Amino acid sequence: MPDTFYTASPHWGWYIVAYFFVGGIAGGCFFIASLLHLCGRPEDRPVVRLGYYVAFAGAVVSGVLLTLDLTKPLRFWHMLIASNTGVPLLKPWSPMSVGAWGLLLFGAHATLAAGGALAEDGRIRWRPLAGMVSGAPGMIVAALGSAFGFFLAGYTGVLLSVTSRPVWADSNLLGALFLCSAASTGAATLVLLTRRRHDAHPATIAWLSQFDRTALVLELIVLTLFVASLGTVGRVFLGWWGAVLLGGVVGAGAILPLVLESRRSHDQRTPVRAATLVLAGGLFLRMAVIFGSEQVRAVGSGVALP
Amino acid sequence: MALSRREFLECTASMGAGGAIGSLVGLGLDLSPAVARAQTLRIREAKATPSLCPYCSVGCATIVHTIGNDIVNIEGDPRSPHNEGTLCPKGAAIYQLHKNPNRVTKALHRKPGAARWEAVSLEWAMDRVAELVKKTRDETFVERLSDGTLVNHTTAIFSLGGATLDNEWNHLQQKLMRGLGIVAIENQARI
């Protein structure tokens, strides 16, 4: 029986898993894109644009998933506007409240950035958007957007920690963990997508893979610390979800890609394989964390650990 | 896409509002309107009628709230020196004894050997029962036992009644039965 809680499951399921996954990718992509936008070279532009497109798509999908998960979807706006007063509502100490705004603002920046990218690709002819390509507005959107991107990537983990649920509230590292994962899955997504686009410069791709590897290493470290920080509650990972964490996240999702990438004989398909594995790992991580906590169940007057 | 359009529109607004977000915090938490809007008492317009719990023998007093002819609530009567407004789970559930989808509201009849019930009119059913009571009584009435003792009774009709019924019913039932010479009058009180 944990000291601090005896609690009920919020029944967060696949919508939330998917949202955490997609949101992470979106945030990660925007961050990477803006990094290349601000400090990259002209030949990085295709990937920058790609990054903004993905971020925009991700923001949209995230919004949809989040809304669908509500038991009263038509009341999604209650998160932003107090339904009784019509006044905008923000609780800085409630990750859900801040998150709603965060997603909204990220969406805004992603929209602008994607718009700029469209202009650069020559798909839209509209003066103001041109400014988003080069020049100050573009810089500002990139800078602020990447901040919101990081927020989107990380707040989901913080949200879980700011509850009374086993596993989630037993550690302060979920935010950091999801953030690493967001970076790696973001990079992996871009690597995959560049395969379809031939205008991506090999140097950019090389850097992406390198960045991805660094993120994976960091993720492994944080994951280890996270499991260690759980203490007795860590027992939930002795079971099936432990296997997912070890096999799916650590093995398939991190170590294997690292090994593949580091091999000398580098055939065409290696980066694709690696990136796919990384994405799978990112998904498994969300699943293991969210469903893992369900293993602790309140029964009658006690709590059952597996 | 609708969603993203919403985002697009709202984002411009919020970007205008920009740093002002912090200042909204206080407003969002203002509770007074919420309190004012809280639900109103659902028995406010109801009529209260004193009644009793029909389960065990403690005799807990209840209050029945009705709106028109509709029972909307039944709870313990705080005035009662016996239960002082309290009830047990059964007493607290008297409402569902009255408002219950499983409740039958038609008289039913099953012919000898039949496989199912038929809904019948109350009048017909009462007439039929009266006929049967008379028939059986007349067939089985005994004035004197074989040893000559005067008894004026029949033992071929059995009246069995629950013990959650009114004193008034008990009086009517035992009076009618004894009036007819039916001696096998029993009640849950026995078993």
Added chain:
Amino acid sequence: MPEAMGFYTDTTVCIGCKACEVACKAWNQLPATNGGVLEMSGDSYDNTQRLDGINWRHVKFIEQFPDDRVAGRWLMMSDVCKHCVRAPCLEVCPTGAIIRTEFDTVVIQSDACNGCRLCIAACPFGVIDINPASNTAQKCTLCYDRLKAGLEPACAQACPTDSIQFGPIGELKERARRRVEQLRALGEPRARLYGADEAILGGLNSFYLLVDEPGVYGLPRNPQLPTRNLRASSALSVAVALVMGLVGLVTLRARRANKRAEVHDA
């Protein structure tokens, strides 16, 4: 503003009759779980098992019998929302649906809730859940509607042995402390109050008299506000974010350096 009202539950006189569960359902017109058709839990006489969106009261049964049956005890306790003075659910609710009323009780306004379910995860007592009828998060309202009309909450009025007592928190705490003294005098050293002081979430406006460890009753010994994790979690996330950013910058810069080198060689 009226004074703070709440429940004092004296578990030593609870006879586990569950009148509170039914009275609550009757007043709040809550449906039975699965139309009343359940499997027997086998957990003593407890078949409803927990609080949720349609069971706002739940009676727990704890059997304490040594093999020789000497000094055996059958503890019973009617569980309900604790109406915490510093309420986790209210703290995290992003829609403002959860309010603190003029009676210092915590109420979820069904018409404002959009079912994000963060409050369910935030409550350290597992009190809240979705009511399938309204599709919103629900829990005990401490009969807010009855309180406004000057009536006692349905469960407290129904409770046959006054195990559930309703009143101004101050008075209730006085009464509870006297009862603890009485029990200690009668040789029950384990008698204690749970939530009667600020130690637990600033105090519980529904507090308990127990005769054993809180854990025995399925009550957390030391519940905390969820936001206790906010600072650290955020800080660590930001830290990692900075690291990632740094890595990005450094590697890009490094890439530029190499490039320049190549140019020179040519």
Added chain:
Amino acid sequence: MEHSDCIVIEGSNMAECHPVAFRWPMKAKVERGAKIIHVDPRFTRTSAMADIYAPVRAGTDIAFLGGLINYVINSERWNSDPFFREYVVNYTNAATIINADYRDAEDLDGVFSGLMEYTGNKKDWPFDAFLGQYETATWQYARPEDRSPSPLAPHAPFIDVIRSLRRTPPQRDETLRHPRTVFQLVRHHFKRYTPEMVERVTGCPRDTFIEVAEAILQNSGRDRTTAWTYAVGWTQHTYGPQMIGCCALLQLLLGNIGRPGGGIMALRGHASIQGSTDVPTLYHSIHGYMPAPSALKRHGTLRDYLATEGSATGYWANMPKFLVSYLKSMYGAAATAANDFGYDWHPKVSGDHSHLPMFVAMAEGHVKGMLCIGQNPATSLNASLERKGLRNLEWLVVKDNFITETAAFWYRAPEVEGGDVKPEDIQTEVFFFPSAQVAETEGSFTNTQRLLQWHFQAATPPGDCRSDPWFTHQLALRLKRLYADSDLPRDQGFKNLVWDFDPVEGHAIPGEPDAEKVLKEINGYRTEDPSRHLTGFGELADDGSTTCASWIYCGVFPAPDRNLAKRKEPDPPGGPGAHLNWGWAWPANRRVMYNRASADPDGRPWSERKRWVWWDGAKWTGYDSPDFPPAKPPSARGDPDGIGLDAHSGRSPFIMKPDGVGWLFNPTGLLDGPLPTHYEPAESPIHNPLYGRQTSPVLKYWRRDDNALVDVGDERFPYVITTYRLTEHYLAGAMSRWNPWLAQLMPELFIELSPELAAEKGIRNTDWVRISTPRGAIRAKALVTRRLRPFVISGRTVHQVGMPWHWGWQGVVTGDVVNELTALVGDPNVSIHEGKAFVCNVERA
């Protein structure tokens, strides 16, 4: 009960079955530190609240109580505190000397003098099922040269009939030393009921037993009172009335009768079960506890009846007034002195027509029709036998709120579902009348404390749902029409039956009788002017000038505009708690019966703390309405030639008894012995450790193949089983299993058994279990719990299991019928069945 200093709950699971009544013991415990003691086979929710829990094997309460009696009368406290002797000598028959020919069970190995073969049977009614009977002459008081009853003329005034019953007063020895004083007989009878014997018989640890004995001793006396409360845990045995008698004996010895916070409280199971006993829909008695005229007794004429049932002394000397007023309520103007007020029209019983024999008779095809109103016999004792009875009926009327098991016996019963019986072969014509519920009707209930309360109509019932009075009233009106032009002599009684219950001005529901008209007839009125209601049974006359169905209810409706059952005025807080203006309690709105005993022989309160009713120098007064002639001083001497209460002295509280005192020893009234004696239940795994006689020699048993009993120590059925109720359900579930809020609290039928037995049988918690007796077998889920324990009975381990009996095949939640297991065995006095202690086998299903 809130006045008690110690409350012993035995044969009752008060907290579970009467939770709201349990409010008062808990108040006494929390607010005044009263002790609560629970004596029960199972550790229940009541035990959980008790200061002392004494486990006993089911059906051994007489051994336990007898042990207490033996312990008390030999205790230092009882023999040193003069209170006890003063109370016992003055207020009980302890000093009375019994007939020299009396032989006690102690001397005849478990049988009293006078046992003989049962001869009461009329061959017209061969369903009485007595195993034997007692000739009670030797149990009587010893009287010097008893005057023989004078032969009475056929038309002598009733007073002469009563006077002719006068006897010389019995011999007494107030020193209690005479070997044949009741006190010495009691001492002798219980001398072997030692703490060690109690442990051997009941399995209750010696020390626990002594703890209980000391507790009740310390909490009885001038300044303290102990209350006892029981329920069907006592009545549902083959010796139930003896258990209650045994408790009365103990409470009289402790001076706890007729005093606040004392007494013996029966917790009855149904809203108006008291009412249906007072207003008897019971074959054996007519209104006000007068025995039903019977072909088995000397009841040939009205005078014979009075001579047989009346008494010259005590309040029953007024029986002629009660009976004549009752007959007037039946036959009205047609009831005249000339025709003995229609006495001959009144049917006579010819044997035991109670529930059990009626179903045996039904199974034999003797019964043709049945009116079943608000009861569910298809799930009742030896259920398959009762359903066999239902299949043999020509017609069956069921009136209830839902389609009960009884209404559905012909298409849903186990034997039908199992294919052994086909609906088309069942020739019973079945009617179902939907019932109005309590909030949809008006009328009165009498609660377990004899309190009449009125419930008002809040709404009209839906569809064809009608009240139960509506049904009986409408049936009566139709029969009246059908018999209107019969001139057969046998029909004259019914034609003369007074039936005037139609409301003066119409009723919201067509055809409803006027409930207050009914209550008025029960209460009584002046024959010549029905608008003059009677205000109390003191006004009753034996000349036909008063019409009153029930003398005990006389006074509830003293004027056309004063229905006292409707009163709802509680006492202000802090009062003595009699609440005389809330409802109306019979007799005469009295809350504590025999309350003269709450004052000492000289009329002073025994103590300030226990003051209730006392003599103020001119009259009896107090918090309650005195149960005594208001102006009779404590010093008054009994007139040896007097009739009724004149024969009693001013210190005789028990005015209903011929000798005005409480009976430790019952010369009359009980068929199975003047003193309570421990017998084993009809089915028991062990031999009676106290006597050679295993079971009551006069219990009732209907010997049939489908009602077989298990022999002592039959290894095929080794476990004691007891059945009971839960808080969450009611009876066979007709009022609770249809109710989702209650169903979810206790959804499935279960059997409680100890981990020890479970381990022996390889049964795990929530496993399906098969429970069987020679009568039937059922399935239930196992609830393995340490609240049950194995007993060590005279050296051997006896396992005991328990089952709630609320389930059946109709309802929101369903389960097997526990009564498939029970047998038809009954108590000889009132034919109540044994439902609390029999034997079974248990195995994994």
